[in-house]
Amino acid sequence: RVTGGGRLENWSDFSKLNLALEQKGQSVGQANLNSVTLEGLQASALSSTLTLSGNYGPKGADFELSSTGQFSGRVAGNLKGEVVSAEYSLGYGSYSAKGKVQTQLGGARALSGTAQVSGLPADVVAGPADFTLSGTLDQPTLRSSLNLLGAAAKLEARLDAGLSSASLEFADGPQTKAQGTLFWKADKLGGEITLERKLNAGELSDPVKATLGLSGTLENPQAKLSAQYRDVALSGNGSLESGNLQVRTRTENGTLSWKGSTVTSDVRDFDLSSLNLPGYSGVLGLVGGLDLGGRTGKLDLKLENLKTPFTIPYLDLELAGSANGTLELGQNSSLDLKVQTAAGTLELNAQDRQGWRGQAKVDLKAPKGGQIQGSVLLEGLEKPALSGSIVAQQVQLDLADTPLTVNGQVLFLGQDFTLTGLLEAGGGKLRLEGDGAVADALPALRSVGLTQSDNGYQVRAALESVNLKNIRLRGLKLPDYLEGRVSGNATFAESVSTFTLRSEALTLAGEELPARLEGTFSGGNLRLRGGFGDSSASGSVTDGLLNARLELVRTPLHAFIGAFSGPLPGKSYATGAARYRGRLDDLLGGQLEAVAENLSVEGGSQSLRGYGQLEYVRGVLKIPNIVLDGAGSVRVRGEYSPQKVDFTADFINTSFTPLLRLVPALRTLEPSLKGTVKVKIGGTFEQPSAQVTSQNLEGSFAGIAVQSAGLGGSLTGNLLELAGTLNASSVFTATGQVNARANLSVRGLANTVITWTGKGKVDNFGPLEAVKATLTQNTGAERWTLQAAARQGGTISIGGEVAPRLILNFVAQGINPVISPLFIKSSTLNARGKFERLTGVEAVNTPLSSAVFTDPPLNSETSVSPDKTALEGTGNGLSVRQDRYRLSGGADFSSLLFGAVTTAATPAGPQAPTTPGGSNFVSPLPDELTTFPQAKTAVKRAPSFLEGLEFDSFDLNSSRGGVKVDENLARGEFTGRLTLSGTGATPRLAGKLTPVRGSVFLRENEFLLENDTTQITFDPSEGFYPRILLNARGLNKVRLRNRDVTLKVQVTGDFITVKTVTPLGDGTVGEAKEEKKLQLDTTLSTDTGISCSSSDLAAECGELYALLATGSSDLTNLTGNITQSALKTAVNVLIIGELERGIARALNLSVFRIRTNALDFDPDFKANFTVGTYLTKEFYVQYQVDLQGNGLLDAQYTTADGRFTFTVNTPLQWLDLSKAKPTFGLSYNLPLDSRSSIEFGVKTGAVGGNELKLLLNYRLSF
Incomplete structure (x- = not known):
C-alpha cells in the first residue's frame, strides 16, 4: 500500500509531493522526486524471504538485499557516479558463493569481479573454486583455475549475448595425469582429453586410464569413452538418447546399452577378482533388459562365491555367499531372490497384483552364538495384512564394543505388531515391550498398502542396574574413572518419547554423587532436566535453538576432571550459575553467561578461594573479574573483542600447585610451583600481542627442584619469545639462562628453538662446564631434535631426535665420570654410542658413523634389534605402561677403578671426630661389639627408568x-x-x-x-x-x-x-630374603x-x-706366641695409645702415634713417630719419622661419604724435599651387605722402586 500527500501549486509541479510506503502496517520507506529510502521492504521468491533496504539520491545510491530460507545471504552495493559496485555472500543448502563485482555504466563500460564457490562435490572439484570476471558489460569473460577430477583445469568462457564460446584445458594435477582440451565454439562441442589416476591407493593398486571425446551440440551432445584398468576394459559411445558400452575381461565379453527408456545388460560371468580389489572375489552375472518407462522386461541376477571385506554390523556376519534372483516387470510383475551364506539363508518371493504381496524368510545362525528365524507373509488386496514372526534366541552381538545377549520376538497380526525382548550386557538387563501399528513404526511400509492408525505405536524399555565399568561404546568413550550402576526407563511413541536415567551413587574418580537425567522428545524438539549431587541442569532444543541453564552448588570440579584423568591430589569446588542460548548449527555465535559465587581450589595445605564472572556474546569475551585469595592472590579481568583487546591476569606470590595438579598431563609429575606471574594481552582482535613476566618462581616437577629469579616472554605478531634464568636440581644441579623463539598460529607452535646455557653438576658423574643445549622444532611440527655439548675434564656431545622418536647419539672424549649404577669410576674415558626409546617405535640399525659427529667411531656400526615390548604392571588397580630404552655402543677406559664405594672396610687413616670432644681411639674389637646395630633399611624397588x-x-x-x-x-x-x-x-x-x-x-x-x-x-x-x-x-x-x-x-x-x-614377635618367621655374599x-x-x-x-x-x-x-709354643701377640696389642692400646691421644690433644693434632719394637726385647731398638692433622674435613696430612731421620709424608683425601679415597706419599730424609719420591693411590669399597665388603684399589710407583701392586682386601662378618 502506497500513501502520499503534499501541496500542489499546479499540476505540473510535483517537487513538494512526499510518499510513504507501508507493508503489513509497518513503514518500509519514503520517496519524493529527489530521493527514495527503503527500510525492510520484503518479498517472497524461490522459497525464500527477501528483504531490501537502501537509499537513492542525487549523489548516488546504496542498497542491501538479504535473504533467508532456502537461499540465504546478503548482497550490498552502491552507485557512485557511473560506477556500480557490490559485494555478496550467498548460500543454498551445502553450496555457498562469495565475492564482489564492479562495472561502469558509461564510457568503456569496464567490468571486473571475483567469486569463490564452495560446497561442490569433493570428488569432482577439490576445495573452493575461484572465478574472475573481466572485460566489459557487452563482452564479459569468465576465467577459473580448478582442481577438477584431480587434474589441473583452466576454464575460459565468453559470455557476450549468452555463451558464445568456452574452453576447458586439462594438465597434470596433484592426483591425476591429464592432457587435452574440451571446447564449445560456434554452437558445436569438440575436443578430447586423457586421464590417468589411481582411484584409491589402498584398493586399486594400478591406475585407471580413460579417454573422453565430445562432439555434437549442447542440445544433442555425443561422447566417446574408453577406459582401462588392469585386464578390465570399457569402451563405447553414446548420447542422451542411446549408447553402447563394451565390457571386456580375460574371460568375459559383455555389453551395456541404452535406448530411450530401455536399459539392456548382457554380462554373464564377470570375474570380480579381475578388478584386483582387496577382499573381493566371485562371479557376477546380469542378463536381460528393462523398459523403465513402460515397466516391462526381465532381468536375471547371479552372484557365485561372492566374498567382500564387509561384515554386517552387530552380528559380525561376513557379507559373503551366493545369490540368484529374477525381476520381471509387466502385467504380472514378480521378484524372486534367494541368498545363501555360511550362516544361513534369506528368501524373498513377491508378486505385483495391484500392489506387491509376498513372503520373506530368514534362518541364520549368529557367528558368536544364537539363532534368528522368521517368516513374514503379506497378503490381501483391498486390506493388506501381515502374519508371522521373527524370533531371536540367545543371539550374541557386539554393540559398539559391548558384548550383548539378545532374546526376543516380534509377532505380526494384520497391520499390528507385538514386541517382547530382553537384552543383557554389563551385568544389567534391558527389557523391551511394545505394540502398535506397523505402518506407524515403519512408515516405509505404507508403500505396500499398510495404513496409519489413530493409536500409533509404543515401545517401553526398562533398564535394570547396568554397571558402567562393563559398558564400552565405540565412538563414545566413557571416562576411565567413571563407575556406578545406572537404572532407568524409556517410552518411545510416534508423537512423544520420554526417558529417565538415574544412579544412586555415581562414582567419579573415587567421589560419589547421586545423578539423574530426564528427557522428552516431541516434534523435533527436546527437553532435558537433570542433576548431580546438589547441582541441577536443564535445557531445551526448539527449532534448532539451544537454551541451557546450569545451577552449581559446591560442585566438585576435580571429580569431573578426575573421571577422565584419574584421581587428582587437588580439589576444586564451584557454586554459581551459567546460562547459554544459541543455535546448534552456530554454537560460537551464541551467548554465555557464567557467575561463580564461590570458587575454591585446594591442594595439600594450600588453597585459593574467591569468585568470578564471565560473559561471551557472539565472539566477544568479557571477564569483569575473577578474584582468588589465599595462597597468594589471583586477579583476572579484561575484554577480547573486535572493538577492544585488553586482558590482564596477575598471579601475585601465588601457589600454582592446586591449579597444576588439576591438569591431567602434569598430575604424574607431582608439580609444585609458587611465585609471581603477570600476563597482559593487547594488540588487535585479528593480531593480538601478549607480555608475560614472572618473578621468584620456585617449585618442583617430578622431583626436580626448579627456580627462576625472572622469566619474561612476549607474543608480537606470530613471534613468541622467552628469556630468563632457569635453575634446576635433583640428581643433577644446573644453573643457567634459557632463551626461546617460536612462531605461534592457530595450528600451534612452529620453528621453535629453545636454548639453555650454563653449568651443572650430576651426582656420581661430576661437574659439567660450558653446557649448551638447543632443542629445535624441525619441519613437521611434531619432530624435535636436540644438540648439546659440555665439558667434564674432556668433552661431551649429544645430538639426535627427541620426539616423536627418542634417538640420541653421544660422544665423550677424555672425561672423568662416576657411573654408580654400574659400579664404574673412570679417570679417563672415551665413548661413543646411541640411546633410544623402543616403546611403540620400530628400532632400526643405524651406523654410528652417520651420527651428527665427525669423530671416528669406536665401532663402525651398532646393531639394534627391533623391540616394541613394554613392561606392564598394576598399581592401585590402574594399568601402568612403561617405556623401554636401549643403550648401545662402546667405551674405552685408559684408567678404571672398579666397584662401588661405601664406608671403608678398615680405616685407611685416622678419622676426624664426629662430635666435639670425640675420641680417635681405634678399638681392637670387631665393629659388631663397639657400635650400635643399625636399623634395617627396606630394600627399595629399582627406579622404573632403570628397569x-x-x-x-x-x-x-x-x-x-x-x-x-x-x-x-x-x-x-x-x-x-x-x-x-x-x-x-x-x-x-x-x-x-x-x-x-x-x-x-x-x-x-x-x-x-x-x-x-x-x-x-x-x-x-x-x-x-x-x-x-x-x-x-x-x-x-x-x-x-x-x-x-x-x-x-x-x-x-x-x-x-x-x-x-x-623372627617375628609371634614365634613365626618373616618372608625369606635373598642376599649376595662373597x-x-x-x-x-x-x-x-x-x-x-x-x-x-x-x-x-x-x-x-x-x-x-x-x-x-712352632706349634708347641703356640700359646706363648698368641700371649705375646695379645700383650703387644694391650700395651699399644692401653699405654702407648693413651700417651698418643694426650700428646695429640696438647698439640691440637688429629693424630699422634708411636710405634716401637721394645716389647720384642730386640737389642736393635727402633721407634717411629707419626703426626697427622685434618686440613679440611676430607683432607688429611700425615708425617712419619724414625730415630735416624728417615721419614714418610702422606696426604689423603676422602669424600664425605667415605666412598672414595685418594692418597699421595713420599719418603723424606730430614724433610729434604729434593729427594722426594712421591707415590699415588686410589681405593674403592664394594659393599656386600651392611657388615661385609670387598675393597679394590691401586697404588703406583711404590717407594724405592717402580713396581705396581694389586690389592684385594675382604672383610666378612658372620
Whole structure:
C-alpha cells in the first residue's frame, strides 16, 4: 500500500509531493522526486524471504538485499557516479558463493569481479573454486583455475549475448595425469582429453586410464569413452538418447546399452577378482533388459562365491555367499531372490497384483552364538495384512564394543505388531515391550498398502542396574574413572518419547554423587532436566535453538576432571550459575553467561578461594573479574573483542600447585610451583600481542627442584619469545639462562628453538662446564631434535631426535665420570654410542658413523634389534605402561677403578671426630661389639627408568694396566674387556680381567701374582658379581722344618646367594630374603709338595698357618706366641695409645702415634713417630719419622661419604724435599651387605722402586 500527500501549486509541479510506503502496517520507506529510502521492504521468491533496504539520491545510491530460507545471504552495493559496485555472500543448502563485482555504466563500460564457490562435490572439484570476471558489460569473460577430477583445469568462457564460446584445458594435477582440451565454439562441442589416476591407493593398486571425446551440440551432445584398468576394459559411445558400452575381461565379453527408456545388460560371468580389489572375489552375472518407462522386461541376477571385506554390523556376519534372483516387470510383475551364506539363508518371493504381496524368510545362525528365524507373509488386496514372526534366541552381538545377549520376538497380526525382548550386557538387563501399528513404526511400509492408525505405536524399555565399568561404546568413550550402576526407563511413541536415567551413587574418580537425567522428545524438539549431587541442569532444543541453564552448588570440579584423568591430589569446588542460548548449527555465535559465587581450589595445605564472572556474546569475551585469595592472590579481568583487546591476569606470590595438579598431563609429575606471574594481552582482535613476566618462581616437577629469579616472554605478531634464568636440581644441579623463539598460529607452535646455557653438576658423574643445549622444532611440527655439548675434564656431545622418536647419539672424549649404577669410576674415558626409546617405535640399525659427529667411531656400526615390548604392571588397580630404552655402543677406559664405594672396610687413616670432644681411639674389637646395630633399611624397588633401560652389548674396554687395585691384601694392575648387557636395574657383565703385574700380602710375606692363572671373571648369569681366582708365589723363602721353602697361595672367591629369615614377635618367621655374599677360600701350599687341600698333611698345614698367623711355625709354643701377640696389642692400646691421644690433644693434632719394637726385647731398638692433622674435613696430612731421620709424608683425601679415597706419599730424609719420591693411590669399597665388603684399589710407583701392586682386601662378618 502506497500513501502520499503534499501541496500542489499546479499540476505540473510535483517537487513538494512526499510518499510513504507501508507493508503489513509497518513503514518500509519514503520517496519524493529527489530521493527514495527503503527500510525492510520484503518479498517472497524461490522459497525464500527477501528483504531490501537502501537509499537513492542525487549523489548516488546504496542498497542491501538479504535473504533467508532456502537461499540465504546478503548482497550490498552502491552507485557512485557511473560506477556500480557490490559485494555478496550467498548460500543454498551445502553450496555457498562469495565475492564482489564492479562495472561502469558509461564510457568503456569496464567490468571486473571475483567469486569463490564452495560446497561442490569433493570428488569432482577439490576445495573452493575461484572465478574472475573481466572485460566489459557487452563482452564479459569468465576465467577459473580448478582442481577438477584431480587434474589441473583452466576454464575460459565468453559470455557476450549468452555463451558464445568456452574452453576447458586439462594438465597434470596433484592426483591425476591429464592432457587435452574440451571446447564449445560456434554452437558445436569438440575436443578430447586423457586421464590417468589411481582411484584409491589402498584398493586399486594400478591406475585407471580413460579417454573422453565430445562432439555434437549442447542440445544433442555425443561422447566417446574408453577406459582401462588392469585386464578390465570399457569402451563405447553414446548420447542422451542411446549408447553402447563394451565390457571386456580375460574371460568375459559383455555389453551395456541404452535406448530411450530401455536399459539392456548382457554380462554373464564377470570375474570380480579381475578388478584386483582387496577382499573381493566371485562371479557376477546380469542378463536381460528393462523398459523403465513402460515397466516391462526381465532381468536375471547371479552372484557365485561372492566374498567382500564387509561384515554386517552387530552380528559380525561376513557379507559373503551366493545369490540368484529374477525381476520381471509387466502385467504380472514378480521378484524372486534367494541368498545363501555360511550362516544361513534369506528368501524373498513377491508378486505385483495391484500392489506387491509376498513372503520373506530368514534362518541364520549368529557367528558368536544364537539363532534368528522368521517368516513374514503379506497378503490381501483391498486390506493388506501381515502374519508371522521373527524370533531371536540367545543371539550374541557386539554393540559398539559391548558384548550383548539378545532374546526376543516380534509377532505380526494384520497391520499390528507385538514386541517382547530382553537384552543383557554389563551385568544389567534391558527389557523391551511394545505394540502398535506397523505402518506407524515403519512408515516405509505404507508403500505396500499398510495404513496409519489413530493409536500409533509404543515401545517401553526398562533398564535394570547396568554397571558402567562393563559398558564400552565405540565412538563414545566413557571416562576411565567413571563407575556406578545406572537404572532407568524409556517410552518411545510416534508423537512423544520420554526417558529417565538415574544412579544412586555415581562414582567419579573415587567421589560419589547421586545423578539423574530426564528427557522428552516431541516434534523435533527436546527437553532435558537433570542433576548431580546438589547441582541441577536443564535445557531445551526448539527449532534448532539451544537454551541451557546450569545451577552449581559446591560442585566438585576435580571429580569431573578426575573421571577422565584419574584421581587428582587437588580439589576444586564451584557454586554459581551459567546460562547459554544459541543455535546448534552456530554454537560460537551464541551467548554465555557464567557467575561463580564461590570458587575454591585446594591442594595439600594450600588453597585459593574467591569468585568470578564471565560473559561471551557472539565472539566477544568479557571477564569483569575473577578474584582468588589465599595462597597468594589471583586477579583476572579484561575484554577480547573486535572493538577492544585488553586482558590482564596477575598471579601475585601465588601457589600454582592446586591449579597444576588439576591438569591431567602434569598430575604424574607431582608439580609444585609458587611465585609471581603477570600476563597482559593487547594488540588487535585479528593480531593480538601478549607480555608475560614472572618473578621468584620456585617449585618442583617430578622431583626436580626448579627456580627462576625472572622469566619474561612476549607474543608480537606470530613471534613468541622467552628469556630468563632457569635453575634446576635433583640428581643433577644446573644453573643457567634459557632463551626461546617460536612462531605461534592457530595450528600451534612452529620453528621453535629453545636454548639453555650454563653449568651443572650430576651426582656420581661430576661437574659439567660450558653446557649448551638447543632443542629445535624441525619441519613437521611434531619432530624435535636436540644438540648439546659440555665439558667434564674432556668433552661431551649429544645430538639426535627427541620426539616423536627418542634417538640420541653421544660422544665423550677424555672425561672423568662416576657411573654408580654400574659400579664404574673412570679417570679417563672415551665413548661413543646411541640411546633410544623402543616403546611403540620400530628400532632400526643405524651406523654410528652417520651420527651428527665427525669423530671416528669406536665401532663402525651398532646393531639394534627391533623391540616394541613394554613392561606392564598394576598399581592401585590402574594399568601402568612403561617405556623401554636401549643403550648401545662402546667405551674405552685408559684408567678404571672398579666397584662401588661405601664406608671403608678398615680405616685407611685416622678419622676426624664426629662430635666435639670425640675420641680417635681405634678399638681392637670387631665393629659388631663397639657400635650400635643399625636399623634395617627396606630394600627399595629399582627406579622404573632403570628397569626400562636396556644395555645392548655395551663394550667396556681397558688399555693395558688400566684397571688398578691396591689394598692391604693385594696390589696390582689388570687389563681386560667387559661387555655390559641386561637392564639398568639388573645389569650383567661378561668378560674377564687379567693381571699385568701384582702382589698378595699375608703378614710380612709378599706373594707375586702368577699372570697366566690369575683372573677376575664376569659371568652374565651372575649379574655384575665376579668370580675371583688369584694364584701367587712367595717373593722370599721361609724356614719350615729346617728347610727353606717357597710358599704358594691360591684365593678363590664366589658370590653366593644366602637366604635369611627374620623372627617375628609371634614365634613365626618373616618372608625369606635373598642376599649376595662373597665366599672366599684361601689354600696354602709350598714348592716342596705340601698342600693344605690334602687332609693327609694336616700337621704340616698347621705349622704353615701358624707361621703366617703368629710369625712362628712352632706349634708347641703356640700359646706363648698368641700371649705375646695379645700383650703387644694391650700395651699399644692401653699405654702407648693413651700417651698418643694426650700428646695429640696438647698439640691440637688429629693424630699422634708411636710405634716401637721394645716389647720384642730386640737389642736393635727402633721407634717411629707419626703426626697427622685434618686440613679440611676430607683432607688429611700425615708425617712419619724414625730415630735416624728417615721419614714418610702422606696426604689423603676422602669424600664425605667415605666412598672414595685418594692418597699421595713420599719418603723424606730430614724433610729434604729434593729427594722426594712421591707415590699415588686410589681405593674403592664394594659393599656386600651392611657388615661385609670387598675393597679394590691401586697404588703406583711404590717407594724405592717402580713396581705396581694389586690389592684385594675382604672383610666378612658372620
